[in-house]
Amino acid sequence: VSKYRPFPPVDLPNRQWPSRTLTRAPIWCSVDLRDGNQALAQPMSVEEKLEYFDLLVKIGFKEIEVGFPSASQIEFDFCRRLIEENRIPAGVSIQILCQCREDLITRSLEALRGAKSIIFHLYNSTSPKQREYVFNASRDDIIRIATHGVSFLKEKMQPLVAEGTRVRLEYSPESFTSTELDFALEICERVTDVWQPTPENKIILNLPATVEYGTPNVHADQIEWMCTHLTRRSSTTISLHTHNDRGTGIAATELALLAGADRVEGTLFGVGERTGNLDIVTTALNIYTYGIETGLDFGDLNHIRDVYERCTRMEVPARQPYAGELAFTAFSGSHQDAIKKSWAHQKPGRPWDVLYIPVDPADVGRSYKAIIRINSQSGKGGVAYILENDYGFQLPKLMHKEIGRIVNDLADAKGTELTTEDIHAAFLREYIERR
Ligand code: KIV
């Protein structure tokens, strides 16, 4: 039984709202090792990719895009090491990205020999501007590129299939959100015609917001339209792939899940091109706080952050949801007071109700101690809390105001945050040594 309340988190006056609720988690696919890695100033080495892959498996990802093996030798070698060293557990599929070109498809299939379960991810760009400026191609030309890629793959993968590899197809009309919907639908239908999926062996249609130009509701409408117009919806997994150019990648994904999508691609902490991919950590933990089982284990977020920062040479910002150094820290006195009081009401078996802290920090391996921190913005409640919790002093209520003021003055004079030791020393100075 979860300690969190189901979605929505508030009791709405009109029971018809919201019209849809989140009730289950999507299929997750990590694209860290491809979309994330391609955005790093210094891409990961094979050894770093191996460590990162093991971390993704440990978190619980069952679908992991491991690279673009036809694009570089490192990516090719990484694929081979994963397969030859038997590092891919049963139940995990590796996914590779490839353009719809015969030579690249052939090379990718070489990289995948011996794998048990793969997702072959083919893509080509479909928006009118891409068609005109980049490819100088008509709609029909773009459809031909995609369908030819799929039929070539279907033919050339047969030796792999004969050796026992399960092959699934993912097709992405890159720049989907900037593409006319009728054309996006047409190309997806034509690719599906060639692949011939079944409800048991679905095609994955990934609909990327390659660059985030629209608001989340527009993105959700686009996804919903595709979900309702695709003729073989029951043989199709609709996948989301949002980027974060307007800073609303997570909101766009959440709304698109409500609009009917089944699967989500993203990266840890949103590492990815420009302002990043969808941050899967935040998205999954948002869903978790509605009491929904996500299948991903973020119970030791500090360790995940450490491996991430070491391998990518990127930093998780201090205010990052859930994972940031200060994600569970309140400086303001009134917040500290409310946290302390509501915490006292928190009993085992009751829903999580600590004010200002939407998730129990222990659930992501963070400590309670870091929550109350003291600077000149803090009040008496936080100071009393630290003296009580860290040093065992049960201060009478009448003293709270006075010690709060003393500590406040000290913080003002110092101009920085105070440590618990600073507060303890000030308390001893004022109340023990001087009296
Ligand atoms: O952002 C994007 O469109 C992509 C595709 C290759 C799926 O990364």
Ligand code: ZN
């Ligand atoms: Zn992308």
